[in-house]
Amino acid sequence: MARTLADQLAIEQTGPGQFISKEPPQRMGNVMPIAYGGCTAGIATRAACATVPGAFTLYSLVGHFLGPASTTEKLACTVHATRDTKTFATRRVVVSQRRPDGQLRACMELLADFHVEEPALLAYSAPPSIPFAGPGDTPTARELAQKAVSQGLCGGEVVEKNAVIFSMMEQFFDSRTCAEGLTGQNVLGLLRTHPTDQDHLPLTERSSADWAKTREALTSAGEKAAALSFLMDGGLSFLPLFHEHLWFDDAGACSTLDFALRLFTPDVDLSNWHLRERKTIAAGFGRTYSESRLWDEQRNLVACMTQQCILRPKPQGKGRAVL
Numbered sequence: 001m002a003r004t005l006a007d008q009l010a011i012e013q014t015g016p017g018q019f020i021s022k023e024p025p026q027r028m029g030n031v032m033p034i035a036y037g038g039c040t041a042g043i044a045t046r047a048a049c050a051t052v053p054g055a056f057t058l059y060s061l062v063g064h065f066l067g068p069a070s071t072t073e074k075l076a077c078t079v080h081a082t083r084d085t086k087t088f089a090t091r092r093v094v095v096s097q098r099r100p101d102g103q104l105r106a107c108m109e110l111l112a113d114f115h116v117e118e119p120a121l122l123a124y125s126a127p128p129s130i131p132f133a134g135p136g137d138t139p140t141a142r143e144l145a146q147k148a149v150s151q152g153l154c155g156g157e158v159v160e161k162n163a164v165i166f167s168m169m170e171q172f173f174d175s176r177t178c179a180e181g182l183t184g185q186n187v188l189g190l191l192r193t194h195p196t197d198q199d200h201l202p203l204t205e206r207s208s209a210d211w212a213k214t215r216e217a218l219t220s221a222g223e224k225a226a227a228l229s230f231l232m233d234g235g236l237s238f239l240p241l242f243h244e245h246l247w248f249d250d251a252g253a254c255s256t257l258d259f260a261l262r263l264f265t266p267d268v269d270l271s272n273w274h275l276r277e278r279k280t281i282a283a284g285f286g287r288t289y290s291e292s293r294l295w296d297e298q299r300n301l302v303a304c305m306t307q308q309c310i311l312r313p314k315p316q317g318k319g320r321a322v323l
Contacts (some may be wrong), residue, residue, distance in 0.1 A: 001026055003186065004216040005172035009042040009226040011050065012130045018045040019077040027071050028168045029238070035069035037167065037256050038233035040095055040108050040225040047077035048091040050112035051221035056089050056114035057266040058225045063110040064258045073097040076104065086216045088115040102286065117266050125264065125301030126293075128209065128277050130180050138176035144187050154190050162190060164316035169234060173212045173270075181208035181277075182243055183187040189242035208242045209277040215293045217271045225263075228294075232261055236290045240280040252312040257287070265300070273297045275310070286312050 002008035002023045010022040021043045025035030041063055049058060050243045069075065076096045083090035096104040132138075139147075145159040169175065177184045185196040197207060199204045211232060213249075218224045237256045248254065274297070280290040288311045296305040 001168065001171065005214055005230065006216065006218060006223045008039065008172065009046050009230060011043060011182050013044060013050065017061070017079045017081070018099065019050065019079065021077075024071055024084050025069050025167050028234075029165055030303055033071045033072050037065060037069075037232070038230040039296075040065070040069050040075060040260075041110070041233050041259070041269075043075050044093045044095045044108055044110045045112065045229040046109065046130045046222050046226040047079050048093050049225050051079050051081065051091055052089045052114050054221070055116050057117060057221065057263075058112060059263045060113040061110060061229065061261040063108055063151070063261075065108050065256055068253045068255075069095075069107040070097055075107070087116050087118075111256070115199060118301050125295075127299055127301075128293070128295060129207050129273060129279075130174045130209070131275075132180050132209050132275060132277070135213075136276075136291035138211055140175065140219075141177045141188055141210075142170075144179075145178055145190065146280040148187050150303040153194065154187070158190060162188070163316050172215060173231065174215055175210050175212040177210070178209040181210075182206050183208035186242065189238075189247055192245045192247050201318050203240070203243055204279065204281055205309055207277055207279050208239070208243070209275060211273050211275050212270065213273045214270050218269060221267075224267065224271075228263070228268050228303060229261060231270060231276070232292055232294065232303065233259065233307075235278060236292055236305070237288075237309040237311075239278050239290050240283060240288045243280055250314065252314040253282065254309065254311050256307050258307045259305055261303065261305045265302045268294070268302045270310055274302070275299075281306075283311065 011019040012020050024040030065258035078094045080092040082092050093110040095108040098108050099105050128168045148154050149156050182196050182198045188195045240255050275295045278292045288309045292305045296302050
């Protein structure tokens with residue numbers, strides 16, 4: 001694994017509109033050798049940003065996962081310029097990996113839109129739904145888990161296993177889990193039967209949040225946009241499980257199908273603290289739809305991501321595993 005997030009999402013150009021990641025993508029939240037979707041999205045974002053002039057800043061990403069990416073091969077990106085005007089630029093990115101037979105297999109297609117900064121007629125943004133405490137008054141997920149262990153609410157081996165599965169996020173980000181949120185109270189879903197002060201709310205009104213900033217400074221616009229894609233992809237596919245007192249082993253399949261990332265300011269720099277609040281909006285027919293919103297430390301809404309995800313029930317006869 002790369003030392004920093006910028007290194008993990010770094011690319012090199014191999015030809016006109018052709019890029020390859022310097023590192024293979026890594027897994028997170030999965031015991032199989034399947035890459036975390038944020039790695040794929042981040043690298044695709046980095047490639048798109050490398051093809052536009054510096055006056056243009058990213059404001060929209062719409063992506064579709066076409067298949068799982070492997071952790072054993074680097075990601076190849078082909079960038080197509082579909083719009084270039086004085087004010088807007090659009091790039092279509094196809095992300096592929098080489099199969100053992102030498103053929104390329106598409107993993108993702110991404111549309112990235114860029115805009116030259118313009119003066120605003122109006123400026124406003126919605127606040128978080130809960131007055132979450134600031135990062136200095138918010139514990140880390142590991143601190144919450146260790147407290148749960150000390151209180152006899154869960155076993156230490158479960159906490160360590162969970163920490164290993166999500167170690168990449170901890171390596172690249174300093175993050176704090178808001179105790180006011182649902183996953184702050186059930187320790188990121190580990191305490192799935194533990195009561196919270198949101199249990200009386202409809203599932204669509206339950207909320208979780210965390211603070212995050214990268215452990216290393218981000219410098220270029222491409223690094224910042226790629227880091228944002230990486231972070232915002234995290235957790236939305238299984239958020240409905242955690243908010244309904246369920247766990248990974250309660251589902252037959254759980255992964256992202258498509259996403260839309262919107263930026264509301266030209267410079268979202270995750271080198272600084274940002275608050276991310278997540279809610280699930282709708283579910284049915286084997287799919288879920290959830291949203292993550294991001295504010296800076298002054299509570300200005302700077303970005304949001306929505307995702308539609310697959311969430312299949314377990315096959316008949318498959319029992320619940322015990323944590």
